[in-house]
Amino acid sequence: MPVIAMEVKKAEQHPNADSLRVYSAIAPGYEETQIVANLENIYEVGDIVAIALSNSILKDGTKIKPSKLRGIQSFGMALGKIVEPIGSDLSDRYCQKNIEKSVLLQKWPSIELLHNVRRNLAIAEKTPKVIYRAKIKLDGTNGGIQIFTDGRIAVQSRSRIITSTSDNAGFAHWVTQNIDFFAKLVGEEHLILFGEWCGKGIQKRTSISQIDRKIFVIFALQYGGRDGKSARLEIDPERISAVIPPHPDIFVLPFFGEPIVLDFGDREQLEKASDRLNQMVEEVERCDPWVKETFGIEGLGEGVVMYPQTDTLVEGISYAELLFKAKGEKHQVIKVKKAVHIDxxxxxxxxxxxxxxxxxxxxxxxxxxxxxxxxxxxxxxxxxxxxxxxxxxxxxxxxxxxxxxxxxxxxxxxxxxxxxxxxxxxxx
CATH class of the missing domain: 1.10.10 (Arc Repressor Mutant, subunit A)
Known part of the structure; x- marks a missing residue:
């Protein structure tokens, strides 16, 4: 079934739930359709709304099925106000074009601590000099948006493909509400936006949780990686910003501090660099500088992630094997004396x-x-x-x-x- 531009004929409070509203929508050639929706978007009589009818499949993989919400039947999903004429078929904008083609999770790598990176390099008998750049580690939940060359869009958490009906902190629902924005990024290569879905109500520990809304903060793009094609990672904030159009709830995470060289063949140099990194982590934990500068909120930060510059990669070692993280004392999952250590x-x-x-x-x-x-x-x-x-x-x-x-x-x-x-x- 399609997504249709329909006019709101009735709009009422749900009799059994303060957080829900019941709508009746009409369009020429379609039966009057009853929708139950939450309060994230409130529609009034006369509004023109994109309605995904039962059995349609959205670009993020959400399958629209009849459901009963607190005793009231719902036969579709409201996707937001639009300006198109009543009765317009909006399926090309919102629905998958090729639903038979499977969507595979493409995970952001699990990031090690520095001593594990050093150990893995030693096993491989590699002692490279690597230039690193830091980015603030935000306390939220990892998210990714896959943008296919055929126009499909899939949403993922760290461990699974998610949809509006099987979500992770509302991330897939938010992507669906902004599907037009992400559709503009469709290109000749498969694209993944990797970032942190963070802000109000997602975590409680750090200053980013004190902002007034949820936001998606992009830290990397991946091109390719499907159909046997090699993946290409982009971490440079300026080049990422050149790809992503402005959006009030999407941010590109900048580099933090100056480049740091780690010489994995020189223990003394590694120890000095580790001391510098520990000072950096302590600074971030006292007050997250990006959150303070961007939102004017002072408070606890989580730590940093260290990204190797792509022009200093090591033959035979993947990019993911060189990444490492360092968290402040209040966020460490391992009870260690220092955030960064080489043993x-x-x-x-x-x-x-x-x-x-x-x-x-x-x-x-x-x-x-x-x-x-x-x-x-x-x-x-x-x-x-x-x-x-x-x-x-x-x-x-x-x-x-x-x-x-x-x-x-x-x-x-x-x-x-x-x-x-x-x-x-x-x-x-």
Whole structure:
């Protein structure tokens, strides 16, 4: 079914929900259609609205089906006010052109700590000099927007393709509401906008959560990467800004500070550079400079992500293997003395390993990622799976330094995480 320009004939408050409204929309040649919608956009009688009718499939993959919301039937989705004549078919603008073609998740890489980058380079017998640029690490939720050459648009979180009906903090719904903007970016190459969906109501810890709305902050673009074609990454803020038209809720994250050279063949130089990076992280944690400059809000920052300059890449080593992050003390998922260090922490026993890795920050992150922030005993299995997989992935160097194996620590990690989750549920 299509997306049609329809006129609002009736607009009423939902009788069973303060946060919902009930609309009746009409257009020549179509039956009068009842829609239940939230208060993000409020329509009045006479407004012309894009209505996605039942069985249409939007560009972000959302399948529109009849549903009952708090006892009232809804037969479509309102996508926003428009200026087109009543009855106009807007399917080319809002709907997928080729729904049979699958949409595959293209993940932003998992970013290591510096000592893990150094270890991986040593295993590969590489000791390069790499020029890095820092960007502020924003406390939100990772998001991506895939823009296909055929006009389709797909939305993703860090771990899955999302839609307006299976969303992540409202990101897919927001993309759908701004589908015309993203349609302008369709080109000859597959394009992915990687960024952080952050702001009001997404996280609570840092100054970015104190702004008055949700925003999408782009930190990288990826070109290609489909149909056997190699991917090309763009991290330079000026070149990204040249591609992205102005939008009040879309920002391009700038570089922070000056370039830093890391010589992985010179331990003394690495230690001096690490001291400089730790000073940078402390500065950001005291007050996020980008949030202060952009929104006038002073407050806690999370840390930095270090991006290698693309002209200093290492043969045989992927770009992702050179990326690393450094978080301030209040955001560290590993309980370390300094944000940036070139050697792994050494745990003396299993108990110290658990204390090192099963931190409050990591457990809160697992609750967000695995359970969508919802404490429910039915979701504890997914929570424990996420925690153990995350720690197992990140702790290879620490296990080696402690002369331990995952078999030695896995049970203790799971028991500690389980106890934390159960205690949180009891407090509900």
């Amino acid at each position: 792994p922490e050494v745990a003396q026993n299993v108990e110290e390993f658990v204390e090192l890795f099963v931190t409050e920050v990591r457990l809160e992150q697992a609750l967000t990622e695995a359970c969508a922030g919802e404490l429910d005993m039915k979701k504890m299995g997914a929570f424990l799976k996420w925690v153990t997989a995350d720690i197992q992935k990140e702790s290879v160097a620490e296990l080696e330094s402690a002369q331990l194996t995952w078999k030695d620590v896995g049970k203790a990690v799971m028991n500690t995480a389980r106890q934390w989750y159960q205690e949180k549920v009891k407090l509900l």
